[in-house]
Amino acid sequence: MHHADVMMNEANNGRFYCVYRVSLWAHAVNCLDRHVHTCPERVALIWERDEPGSEFKVTYRQLLEMTCRLGNLLRRHGVKRGDCVTIYMPSCPLAVASMLACARIGAAHNVVFAGFSAEALAERIRDAQSSTVITVNQGVRGGKLTELKKTVDTAVQSCPTVQQVFVRKQLSLFGCGFITMLWLLHVISDNAQEMQKEDVVCEPAAMDSEDVLFLLYTSGSTGKPKGLVHTQAGYLLYAALTHRYVFSYHDGDVFGCVADIGWITGHSYSVYGPLANGGTSVLFESTPIYPDPGRYWEMVQRLKINQFYGAPTAIRLLLKYGNQWVHKYDRSTLKTLGSVGEPINTEAWEWYHTVVGDGRCPVVDTWWQTETGGICITPRPSNPDAEIVPGMAMRPFFGIKPALMDTEGEVLTSNHTSGALCIAQPWPGMARTIHNNHQRFIETYCQPYPGYFFTGDGAYRSKEGYYQITGRLDDVINVSGHRIGTAEIEDVVNQCSQVAESAVIGYSHNIKGEGECNSFIQRLPKTRSGKIMRRVLRKVVEQDLNGLGDLSTLDDPAAVQEIIEVIVNII
Ligand code: 6R9
Numbered sequence: 001m002h003h004a005d006v007m008m009n010e011a012n013n014g015r016f017y018c019v020y021r022v023s024l025w026a027h028a029v030n031c032l033d034r035h036v037h038t039c040p041e042r043v044a045l046i047w048e049r050d051e052p053g054s055e056f057k058v059t060y061r062q063l064l065e066m067t068c069r070l071g072n073l074l075r076r077h078g079v080k081r082g083d084c085v086t087i088y089m090p091s092c093p094l095a096v097a098s099m100l101a102c103a104r105i106g107a108a109h110n111v112v113f114a115g116f117s118a119e120a121l122a123e124r125i126r127d128a129q130s131s132t133v134i135t136v137n138q139g140v141r142g143g144k145l146t147e148l149k150k151t152v153d154t155a156v157q158s159c160p161t162v163q164q165v166f167v168r169k170q171l172s173l174f175g176c177g178f179i180t181m182l183w184l185l186h187v188i189s190d191n192a193q194e195m196q197k198e199d200v201v202c203e204p205a206a207m208d209s210e211d212v213l214f215l216l217y218t219s220g221s222t223g224k225p226k227g228l229v230h231t232q233a234g235y236l237l238y239a240a241l242t243h244r245y246v247f248s249y250h251d252g253d254v255f256g257c258v259a260d261i262g263w264i265t266g267h268s269y270s271v272y273g274p275l276a277n278g279g280t281s282v283l284f285e286s287t288p289i290y291p292d293p294g295r296y297w298e299m300v301q302r303l304k305i306n307q308f309y310g311a312p313t314a315i316r317l318l319l320k321y322g323n324q325w326v327h328k329y330d331r332s333t334l335k336t337l338g339s340v341g342e343p344i345n346t347e348a349w350e351w352y353h354t355v356v357g358d359g360r361c362p363v364v365d366t367w368w369q370t371e372t373g374g375i376c377i378t379p380r381p382s383n384p385d386a387e388i389v390p391g392m393a394m395r396p397f398f399g400i401k402p403a404l405m406d407t408e409g410e411v412l413t414s415n416h417t418s419g420a421l422c423i424a425q426p427w428p429g430m431a432r433t434i435h436n437n438h439q440r441f442i443e444t445y446c447q448p449y450p451g452y453f454f455t456g457d458g459a460y461r462s463k464e465g466y467y468q469i470t471g472r473l474d475d476v477i478n479v480s481g482h483r484i485g486t487a488e489i490e491d492v493v494n495q496c497s498q499v500a501e502s503a504v505i506g507y508s509h510n511i512k513g514e515g516e517c518n519s520f521i522q523r524l525p526k527t528r529s530g531k532i533m534r535r536v537l538r539k540v541v542e543q544d545l546n547g548l549g550d551l552s553t554l555d556d557p558a559a560v561q562e563i564i565e566v567i568v569n570i571i
Contacts, residue, residue: 028071028104029204030236031275032064043280045093046254046303050140050286052295055303058093060278063100066093068202069195070101076198077164079132081106081205084215086130088121088152090114090139091261091283094168096271098134099214099261106205108212110227113262114139114146115528118154120552124217125159127227128435133165142287166194209233215435216264218370219527219553226444227435228370235373236276238429242374242397243273245381246364247307247336251278254333256305258284258296258314263529264370265340268429269309273374288314293321297329297356308356309338309366313501313530315348320500323355331356336380339365342531343469343487345494349390367393367469369455371445373429376400377467391491392468399427404461405449412461418485420473421459422452458485474535477506486534503532507541525560527553536560540567 035042040061047056058066079085085102087109089095095111102109110128112121125133133156137149149167156162213232217225243249255274259265261283274281282303288296288310296318300308318325337357344352344365353363367377379386379394388394396402404412404419412419423430430453434441448454458470470485477484486504493502503524525533533554539547540563554560 028064028067028100031100031103031272032060032067033204035060035275035278036064039278042278044275045096046280046282047091047093048282048284048286048299048303049092050143050290052286052291052298053302056093063093063097065200066097066195067100067104068200069198070097071104071202072198073166073195074101074107074132075105075202077132077166079105079107082212083107083132084128084130085109085132085134086121086125086128087111088114088116088133088135088148089168089261090136090141090148091266091270091285092136093283094136095261096275096283099267099271100275101202103213104202104204106207106211108214110215110217111262111267112217113260113528114148115141115260115262115555116552118151121151122155122158123224123552124227125155125162127217127224128215129161130159131161131163133162134168135165136168136170138170139285141285142290207232210432214267216267216370218264219550225550225552226437226440228431229433229435230373230429231432234428234430236272238374238427239268239273240276242429243269243279244277246366246375246378246397247309247338248380249274249277249279249307252280253306253335254280254282254304255307255309256282256284256300256303257309257338258282258288259309259311259340259529260284264368264373265309265529268374288318289321292325293318294325294328297326297331300331300334301329304333306333307336307338308334309340311341311530312339312344312348313342313526313532315339315344315352316494316501319348319351326355331358334361337361337363339363340368340375341529343471343491344391345487345491346391347491347495353390362388363390364388365391365393367457367467369457371431371453371455372423372427373431376423376427377402377469389462389466389468392462392466394466396467399425401425402459402467403452404459405452409449415461415465416463418458418460418470420449421455421457421467421469422449423455424452426453460485472534477504501532503534503537505534505538505541507538521563521566523556523559523562525563526555528555529553537563540564543568 041059043057044060044063045058085107087095087098099109110130112124133152135148135152139146139148152165210231213230213235215227215229217227219225249255257269261270270281270283334357337352349363364378364380366375368375375397377393377396379388401424403422403424405422406412406419445454456473458473460468460470471487489504490502493499501524525536536548
């Protein structure tokens with residue numbers, strides 16, 4: 001029996017996950033070797049490259065081979081168990097193989113989103129004390145070329161720990177034709193020269209269930225980003241279990257999570273969850289509007305995607321372009337539609353459900369965080385016909401005990417109430433610490449409500465006991481003594497036909513405590529993963545430009561500058 005199966009039974013019995021601390025084979029075995037024994041030619045990854053129609057498939061056998069070669073290459077260059085390897089690559093099979101190669105030899109990986117600047121990358125490399133970086137020379141996204149190797153070159157100049165950088169050379173050609181495809185096929189199966197020299201067998205390291213699997217940085221509201229630490233057994237169990245049950249994933253299904261592997265969503269639902277379940281996972285390397293706003297649905301038709309998992313920010317954007325981009329394509333393969341990253345407003349939920357899913361696919365709004373490792377609150381699993389209320393994350397997953405706290409720190413026991421969202425007992429996928437800063441982990445998550453894990457989010461529990469996430473608590477506004485979640489007001493504002501998206505924030509008001517400031521502007525400041533940075537807006541409105549906090553995840557710093565100009569003029 002595989003260790004993960006043991007853990008799964010434990011979780012099903014509702015017992016504490018950490019009862020057994022046994023050694024297990026590295027993740028690469030659970031995600032690859034197992035499936036190579038039973039179905040070597042099954043497609044593990046479909047690499048949906050920037051140009052539609054240039055997808056590339058990798059079987060479990062090929063992915064194992066790539067992973068082993070890379071594992072051997074890293075070992076030969078001195079990477080040991082316990083080291084940390086930084087991966088700076090777009091979503092592509094080699095990035096997945098790099099993650100699994102680290103796991104196979106017992107090294108932790110630290111994937112940094114390939115859109116981050118040299119400075120943000122350097123900060124994460126330094127904090128992780130990585131001695132090895134893996135990258136590609138260039139990538140292409142939305143028709144734009146990015147020179148990743150150059151960014152790495154700049155970054156490592158200020159990273160004294162880095163001893164070696166592995167660069168995979170790949171040509172990112174626009175409008176990739178048949179010849180290029182042949183060339184690509186050659187490169188992928190042949191792999192780069194160095195990898196080619198390596199053996200296709202790589203002995204997996206035996207790991208303790210609580211050994212580190214990876215670090216993943218998430219931005220803090222103040223100070224520097226936090227390197228959250230996930231461990232071996234609990235994380236994989238939780239990613240696999242949630243992937244199978246939340247999305248009702250069945251063998252043979254094609255799972256399309258469009259998040260970048262640089263985020264936790266990509267880690268859990270493009271890589272570990274689907275691969276642990278022997279699934280076929282799409283790696284999406286483009287944007288929702290490239291080459292046009294039909295991209296997602298054209299891809300669904302072409303790859304016959306069964307479960308589609310995306311972010312509200314993209315849904316809101318596509319909704320604006322109109323239904324014709326959806327109707328153009330056959331979406332009959334779709335069975336479940338997932339949403340993650342931010343509260344999904346009612347208008348976007350309805351559109352996703354009725355237009356994209358033709359009213360026949362459950363929409364699973366999935367609430368979770370980098371810290372939780374996998375989905376914690378979501379409508380499924382449940383009876384297939386159990387109610388789903390638009391815009392609500394609904395029910396806790398197996399083993400998750402949500403608790404709402406009042407401002408005095410007391411647990412709210414009744415329904416139809418709002419409070420700070422905590423989790424009352426540990427679960428397998430929870431992050432164990434912040435790399436090199438356990439004290440910050442304790443202060444951020446464990447001390448605010450002793451005995452509970454504090455999520456930083458606010459939630460409402462309805463009369464029926466269903467949960468609705470109301471937004472980050474640092475975004476909650478207090479007007480005349482009423483605590484209102486930003487998401488609640490935005491939901492109403494977004495229903496105006498002229499409004500594509502909105503961000504509601506509060507600012508100090510002598511009488512009411514906080515007033516709302518609604519100012520419409522061209523674009524909102526967002527993180528690279530599409531979350532609106534309301535705390536930055538609030539600081540701008542409060543004219544506290546020195547207190548903007550950690551901006552390393554900001555997508556386009558010019559957006560903040562624009563807003564500063566508009567808002568400072570109004571106030
Ligand atoms: C998975 C992911 C975590 C924060 C989280 C919350 C927000 C995520 C949400 C949601 C409302 C949902 N969030 N999913 N809010 N409804 N379905 O996004 O992880 O990048 O760490 O962000 O995102 O505020 O605390 P991460």
